[in-house]
Amino acid sequence: MVSTEKEKDTTRENIMNRIGLLKNIVKEYSWGSYTAIPKLLGKRLPYDKPQAELWMGAHSSGSSMVRTDGGWESLSGLIKKFPDEILGKDCSKKYGAELPFLFKVIAASEPLSIQAHPNRTLAMDGFKRENRLGIPLDSFRRNYKDQNHKPECVCALTGFEALCGFRNVSETVFLLKKACPVTLKKQIYELKNNTDSSGLKSFFSYVMTINSDRKKSVVSEAFRNAGIFADENPAFKWVSVIAGKYPSDISALAPLFLNYVYLEPGQAMFLQTGQLHSYLEGVALELMTGSDNVIRGGLTPKHVDVQELLNIVKFKKLKSGIILPEKNRNESIYKTPAGEFVLSAINVASGETYTSSENRSVEIILCIEGRAVIAGSEDDIFNMAKGKSVIIPASVKKYSISGKATLYKAAVPL
Numbered sequence: 001m002v003s004t005e006k007e008k009d010t011t012r013e014n015i016m017n018r019i020g021l022l023k024n025i026v027k028e029y030s031w032g033s034y035t036a037i038p039k040l041l042g043k044r045l046p047y048d049k050p051q052a053e054l055w056m057g058a059h060s061s062g063s064s065m066v067r068t069d070g071g072w073e074s075l076s077g078l079i080k081k082f083p084d085e086i087l088g089k090d091c092s093k094k095y096g097a098e099l100p101f102l103f104k105v106i107a108a109s110e111p112l113s114i115q116a117h118p119n120r121t122l123a124m125d126g127f128k129r130e131n132r133l134g135i136p137l138d139s140f141r142r143n144y145k146d147q148n149h150k151p152e153c154v155c156a157l158t159g160f161e162a163l164c165g166f167r168n169v170s171e172t173v174f175l176l177k178k179a180c181p182v183t184l185k186k187q188i189y190e191l192k193n194n195t196d197s198s199g200l201k202s203f204f205s206y207v208m209t210i211n212s213d214r215k216k217s218v219v220s221e222a223f224r225n226a227g228i229f230a231d232e233n234p235a236f237k238w239v240s241v242i243a244g245k246y247p248s249d250i251s252a253l254a255p256l257f258l259n260y261v262y263l264e265p266g267q268a269m270f271l272q273t274g275q276l277h278s279y280l281e282g283v284a285l286e287l288m289t290g291s292d293n294v295i296r297g298g299l300t301p302k303h304v305d306v307q308e309l310l311n312i313v314k315f316k317k318l319k320s321g322i323i324l325p326e327k328n329r330n331e332s333i334y335k336t337p338a339g340e341f342v343l344s345a346i347n348v349a350s351g352e353t354y355t356s357s358e359n360r361s362v363e364i365i366l367c368i369e370g371r372a373v374i375a376g377s378e379d380d381i382f383n384m385a386k387g388k389s390v391i392i393p394a395s396v397k398k399y400s401i402s403g404k405a406t407l408y409k410a411a412v413p414l
Contacts, residue, residue: 017396019376022364022389023072025062027053030301036107036158036283040368041387050109053286056364056389056410057102060137061145061292066391075099075391088361088394091412101341103364103410104286105157111242112279113300114163114251114258117150118312119273123293126308140303145292152271152288153323153336153343155408156263157368160282161234163258165275166317169195175235175256179225183218201315204257207250208297208306215250219243222253234260238280242299251298254278261322268323268343270336274314285366287343287410330354331409342413347406348372354401356392361412363392370405 026037032052035045040054055062063076079099083092087099094100118126126144135142154162166172173192176184184207191203207218223243226236235255243252258276261269263284271277278299296302297309325332325345330352333344346354346365356363365374366389374382374390376399382390384405392399401407 017377018068018380018393019374019382019396019399020066020068020391020393021382022056022075022391023065023067024389025055025064026051027055027062029053031108031110031112033107033109033283036109037105040105052107054105055102056104056366057290058099059102059146059290059292064389064391085395086362086391086393087412088414090414091361091394095340095412099290099362100412101410102288102290102292103366104288105283105366106154106279106286107283108279108281110245110281111238111299113294113296113302113304114254114276114278114298115294115296116276116309116313117152117271117273117291118144118293118295120147120149122312123147123149123291126293143293143295143303143305143308146290148289148291148293149273150289150291150293151273151336151338152286153268153334153338153341154263154271154279155268155285155287155334155343155345156265156282157285158265158283160263160284161238161280162261162263162269162277163238163254163280164261164269164271164277165259166200166315167257167259168317169200172257175233176253178229179222179236179239179253179256180218181221181225183214183221197315201310204313204315205310207253208310210250212248216248219247219250219252222256223247234262246299249298254299263322266325266345268325268334269321270323270338272314274312276309276313285343285408287341289338289340340412342411344409344411345406346401346409348401348403350404352402356399358398359414361394361414363409363411365390365392365407365409368406368408370403372401372403372405372407374399374401 028049029052032050034047037051038047058076063074065072066075079086080097083097124147127147176188226239229236238255295309296304325334331344331346348354367384372384376396
């Protein structure tokens with residue numbers, strides 16, 4: 001049924017200048033934790049299925065719901081009806097009737113797939129190509145769920161381990177000599193003598209495309225030797241862990257050629273498009289463009305497309321240093337090159353008040369710990385507790401947060 005103008009105006013009044021409570025989608029992937037996200041949301045422990053990702057946003061693969069006077073409504077649908085009111089005029093003009101970011105909690109109890117995300121051009125081309133081939137959006141074989149690029153910021157809530165970006169070739173050669181001195185002897189020699197991006201691409205392309213019997217031999221040797229050297233370097237520890245789970249998957253070698261990164265709680269890193277990575281273990285916030293485009297190379301029961309991965313990966317050293325937030329009173333901001341999103345932590349103590357800027361766009365706020373009150377106006381007040389999240393439309397000119405809590409805010413930078 002088509003909404004009448006009167007009904008539309010009533011709905012507009014429900015969301016304008018109003019903070020909206022969110023009900024979010026939880027993705028149950030095999031690598032997820034049985035405790036982390038359920039604990040955040042106040043569910044029984046352990047949960048009966050692994051809870052991998054909590055999505056806060058308006059992506060077509062899992063839009064949040066917003067509580068309005070008319071009940072629960074899709075955030076995606078509301079944004080399409082009222083882009084200026086929710087996103088703000090500048091944001092809706094730039095990004096259309098789409099929320100430009102997707103905010104997540106991720107809880108990894110075991111390594112995720114080795115993967116990379118496309119740039120905008122590759123995403124648009126891939127999306128159109130798979131549409132032409134008639135691959136349904138929900139198909140197992142689908143790589144491109146949308147036309148958006150996918151840079152992302154990851155902020156640790158617990159100690160968080162990851163692999164991110166290619167190591168220096170000299171490091172990779174050193175580690176490979178210990179792990180695969182026999183099965184990859186020729187390839188190690190060639191890589192040592194061709195250390196530029198073309199040599200790295202040749203090496204990676206070779207190991208990712210060798211036949212299944214040879215893969216087993218290489219992984220078997222790496223598994224044996226990694227056990228010997230496990231105490232020397234986290235790379236060997238993780239090769240041992242991964243190869244034990246995936247004895248036929250050549251991506252078990254990833255810790256030998258990708259940088260190992262450990263994030264302390266509160267530390268973050270930024271992943272560019274084309275940057276090969278894998279999350280190993282831990283709980284973190286993930287803020288990215290509104291995209292679900294993931295091209296996988298292995299370590300997963302999901303769809304793997306090595307040729308497409310080779311097409312999008314950048315074979316050069318990319319900046320992936322640890323990001324520490326810049327504090328401004330009781331808000332700590334994680335600065336990245338992304339134009340679609342910015343992450344910040346808000347810490348309020350008893351007797352303190354956080355006051356928002358009047359120059360702002362749409363924001364999603366998640367309470368991680370404690371209790372707080374978010375007030376937009378006298379009749380627009382929310383009691384926040386651990387696990388609760390809200391969307392604050394751009395039409396809410398100003399709001400305050402008081403109490404004793406730690407909250408994280410996803411916003412569109414202006």
